[in-house]
Amino acid sequence: MSEYKLPVERLGDKPENFRFQVAGDWWRRRLAESEGADQEVECPFDFDLEAVRVGENLLLEGHVQGRIVAECSRCAKRYPHALRDEFRLLLEPAKGREPEDPEGVRGLAERGLCLGEDLEAGWYRGPVIRLDDLFGEVIALAMPLQPLCGEDCPGVCSHCGVDLAETQCDCVDTEIDSPFAVLAKLREGTNEN
Numbered sequence: 001m002s003e004y005k006l007p008v009e010r011l012g013d014k015p016e017n018f019r020f021q022v023a024g025d026w027w028r029r030r031l032a033e034s035e036g037a038d039q040e041v042e043c044p045f046d047f048d049l050e051a052v053r054v055g056e057n058l059l060l061e062g063h064v065q066g067r068i069v070a071e072c073s074r075c076a077k078r079y080p081h082a083l084r085d086e087f088r089l090l091l092e093p094a095k096g097r098e099p100e101d102p103e104g105v106r107g108l109a110e111r112g113l114c115l116g117e118d119l120e121a122g123w124y125r126g127p128v129i130r131l132d133d134l135f136g137e138v139i140a141l142a143m144p145l146q147p148l149c150g151e152d153c154p155g156v157c158s159h160c161g162v163d164l165a166e167t168q169c170d171c172v173d174t175e176i177d178s179p180f181a182v183l184a185k186l187r188e189g190t191n192e193n
Contacts, residue, residue, distance in 0.1 A: 006051060006060075006128065006129040008126070008128060008129055009127045012052075012053055013052065015050045016051055016052065018050075019047065019048055019049070021044045021045070022047065022066075022135055023044050027041055040069040042067040045135070047062060047063075048064075049131075054090075057093070059089075059091075060088070062087060065082070065083060066083045067080050067081065068081050068083060072147055072148055072153055073146040073147055074149075074154070074155030075154075075163055076156070087138045088120060089120060089121070089122060090122075092121070092122075092123055093124060094123040097123065111129065111133060112129045112130060113131070113133055119138070153165060157171050
């Protein structure tokens with residue numbers, strides 16, 4: 001069962017702060033369940049969350065920070081990568097409504113939370129919301145698409161594979177012809193005839 005719970009009944013019209021620490025083991029188990037790649041977590045994910053009632057709705061705002069071990073997309077070296085991101089979620093009471101997708105139905109029934117596609121809106125039901133799905137989505141969206149060990153990382157030589165940050169190679173880059181170069185040569189050949 002989830003240890004990341006938000007007590008809905010306790011929330012009022014004044015913002016209340018909550019802190020959660022999501023361990024690396026939790027994240028690895030979640031990735032394994034979704035058949036994702038193994039991700040090494042160097043520091044747990046710290047969530048600072050502010051929750052408040054806005055009429056019948058709930059407004060959740062906060063940020064996450066943590067550190068993973070990433071692989072540079074240029075040189076393939078592993079390096080520590082800091083993750084930081086903010087999130088904002090407005091939840092409406094589900095009342096008698098049911099989500100159209102089976103995952104949403106299950107989330108609402110088991111965890112009291114159904115997230116929308118854009119992660120800015122959703123539905124809630126019951127006295128307690130389990131925040132696992134929200135935390136999982138926020139962490140996934142904070143992951144770098146093309147991690148870099150440094151903005152100035154030169155990467156590896158496309159010919160010999162040497163790490164250009166450590167060694168200069170003698171390989172010569174050849175100019176890549178336009179994809180239309182073959183057509184230009186064909187055209188030259190027909191003009192000569």
